[in-house]
Amino acid sequence: MEGMIQDPSQQQxxxxxxxxxxxxxxxxxxVQQQLNLESLKTRAISLFKAISRILEDFDAYSRTNTxxxxxxxxxxxxxxxxxxxxxxxEIKKVSKAFVVHPKNVNAENASILPVxxxxxxxxxxxxxxxxxxxxxxxxxxxxxxxxxIEKLKTRIDMIGAACESAEKVLADTRKxxxxxxxxxxxxxxxxxxxxxxxxxxQENLLRAAVNFGEGLHLPADQRQITPSLPLHLADIMPAxxxxxxxxxxxxxxMKNTPLTSSNIGSQGSLVxxxxxxxxSQPLAHQQYQGRQLPPGHVQHGIGQSQLxxxxxxxxxxxxxxxxxxxxxxxxxxxxxxxxxxxxxxATMPSQSLLPRMQFGLPGGxxxxxxxxxxxxxxxxxxxxxxxxxxxxxxxxxxxxxxHGSQGAFSNMPTAQNLQSNMVALQNNxxxxxxxxxxxxxxxx
Amino acid sequence: MECVVxxxxxTQYVEALEILLQGLCxxxxxxxxxxxxxxxxxxxxxxxxxxVRLLCDIEQAEPTWTVKHVGGAMRGAGAxxxxxxxxxxxxxxxxxxxxxxxxxxxxxxxxELLRVGFTFHFHRGAPITVTVSSVxxxxxxxxxxxxxxxxxxxxxxxxTAPATSENYNEVVAAVSSFxxxxxxxxxLSKPGxxxxxxxxxxxxxxxxxxxxxxxxx
Numbered sequence: 001m002e003g004m005i006q007d008p009s010q011q012q013x014x015x016x017x018x019x020x021x022x023x024x025x026x027x028x029x030x031v032q033q034q035l036n037l038e039s040l041k042t043r044a045i046s047l048f049k050a051i052s053r054i055l056e057d058f059d060a061y062s063r064t065n066t067x068x069x070x071x072x073x074x075x076x077x078x079x080x081x082x083x084x085x086x087x088x089x090e091i092k093k094v095s096k097a098f099v100v101h102p103k104n105v106n107a108e109n110a111s112i113l114p115v116x117x118x119x120x121x122x123x124x125x126x127x128x129x130x131x132x133x134x135x136x137x138x139x140x141x142x143x144x145x146x147x148x149i150e151k152l153k154t155r156i157d158m159i160g161a162a163c164e165s166a167e168k169v170l171a172d173t174r175k176x177x178x179x180x181x182x183x184x185x186x187x188x189x190x191x192x193x194x195x196x197x198x199x200x201x202q203e204n205l206l207r208a209a210v211n212f213g214e215g216l217h218l219p220a221d222q223r224q225i226t227p228s229l230p231l232h233l234a235d236i237m238p239a240x241x242x243x244x245x246x247x248x249x250x251x252x253x254m255k256n257t258p259l260t261s262s263n264i265g266s267q268g269s270l271v272x273x274x275x276x277x278x279x280s281q282p283l284a285h286q287q288y289q290g291r292q293l294p295p296g297h298v299q300h301g302i303g304q305s306q307l308x309x310x311x312x313x314x315x316x317x318x319x320x321x322x323x324x325x326x327x328x329x330x331x332x333x334x335x336x337x338x339x340x341x342x343x344x345x346a347t348m349p350s351q352s353l354l355p356r357m358q359f360g361l362p363g364g365x366x367x368x369x370x371x372x373x374x375x376x377x378x379x380x381x382x383x384x385x386x387x388x389x390x391x392x393x394x395x396x397x398x399x400x401x402x403h404g405s406q407g408a409f410s411n412m413p414t415a416q417n418l419q420s421n422m423v424a425l426q427n428n429x430x431x432x433x434x435x436x437x438x439x440x441x442x443x444x
Numbered sequence: 445m446e447c448v449v450x451x452x453x454x455t456q457y458v459e460a461l462e463i464l465l466q467g468l469c470x471x472x473x474x475x476x477x478x479x480x481x482x483x484x485x486x487x488x489x490x491x492x493x494x495x496v497r498l499l500c501d502i503e504q505a506e507p508t509w510t511v512k513h514v515g516g517a518m519r520g521a522g523a524x525x526x527x528x529x530x531x532x533x534x535x536x537x538x539x540x541x542x543x544x545x546x547x548x549x550x551x552x553x554x555x556e557l558l559r560v561g562f563t564f565h566f567h568r569g570a571p572i573t574v575t576v577s578s579v580x581x582x583x584x585x586x587x588x589x590x591x592x593x594x595x596x597x598x599x600x601x602x603x604t605a606p607a608t609s610e611n612y613n614e615v616v617a618a619v620s621s622f623x624x625x626x627x628x629x630x631x632l633s634k635p636g637x638x639x640x641x642x643x644x645x646x647x648x649x650x651x652x653x654x655x656x657x658x659x660x661x
Contacts (some may be wrong), residue, residue, distance in 0.1 A: 199598070
């Protein structure tokens, strides 16, 4: 464009030169600098080839009915797109210098050629142009032309400035959030090392606490139930009741707290147990697991407060007052064994939750009638846990008493309150080997 | 069975995470207040101690109890490769007497904690639950009103989904793909592994919290 207007003399000379040279047409040098037409032609041809290759690929996909790899196709498309954009951009710079016209005039383009070649705007474009010009010069048309020009210039400058600041904000935002760059952020925002270490420490604390409860275990002195329980616990945990175990819900089940007599053997507690089937800790001692309970009375568990005292309790059942004992015993005597069994099954906890509870239901077949064997059953019970199932046979009461007095355990109480059929337990760890020995003896 | 991943997020970004989750899940959050009591069986119940968790939802007007047993995680080369922990889990609703029952059975209190936060339940390939909560400990037994956070500046994010032995692969895929969406704010991993915080959390949180206006950086 500039080449044409600014150097008319040069152009004429060049044209003359061109006309001298046979047939070859040269573009003006300036135009050539702005747009290398030859290279543009090559690029356009390569672009055309790329597009046709992609179209062929698509054709192949459709024929073979395979799924195309969309990532590749998108990549190719973006390349083609970019190339086209660049070409169009370059041409736009000098488009006014060129006129595009078809090589041959034939039936196809004969009608449209005049329109293509004319420099006048199409009618609708012309009206649009006029409309826009009116909008632009609204209010300025009465002013002299130079001032109109001035005003337009300032307007353009203002718009330009606004655009620039918007661009700047966009660029800054992009950098901060690392948008727009395919490789991702070049420099990741890093945490301060000290801060990262602190956070790591906190994280370990938190994860350990949630998954394993580390750091959450209360020391023994904090484990007393507060008189003011939260609402959801208040009605289910009677805090002041001495009978129930959770007046001291100790976590350390290996703790050796001495048996507090206040917890045991209050007559009221025993009476409470009366008529109820209360399974205290089920027996899971390995030696016990294979055995069946002989039919008989299932003794009531000893007061629950004893349950949590660990394995080192001495059960001094002589503390149970005799009237209560005899009442229990009579009740036990009175009901036939078969009646006790359905109760048992009803109150057994669901197997799914506690698979380790292995109660052999008495099948009604006493596998042992020998008194000593019955006593050894008792010994099993005593050996493995406080309370639990105390199989008794009422018929062999006398014998058991005698056996009881023999003292399967070396530290059985001498007080012969065994008419209650509750045999004293003393679960010292040392007694376990004794226990084994005794059992063998008993079976012999 | 269930698929579980856990992550941490700084407390200052929890609001942004909530906004992100709301957008991703399409449901509103539900408040979470759970008193979790972990019980351990005594030695008379067997050589191997078993653990049982009792969860009391104290957010409801009427506290509801759930008993939960978490089993061992899936092991093996396949399990190593997936980024989600798959473990056996049995859960059931229970009455309020469940605590008494377990004490009667011989279980003892091991530890307890209080989770306070919010949770989202939604379906995206599998029914997924996302919980964002502050884990609090009680200095006195059962004193939930006086609970203090274990880590004040950091909250726990947990994504769980129930699974069966037949479909756990799909559930794992669903959970993993969901976790990718949370990547700008936090990383999630198996409960044993630690993740740290992500460096883009601040920027992501700022953009989530902004109202779209031109804020200078």
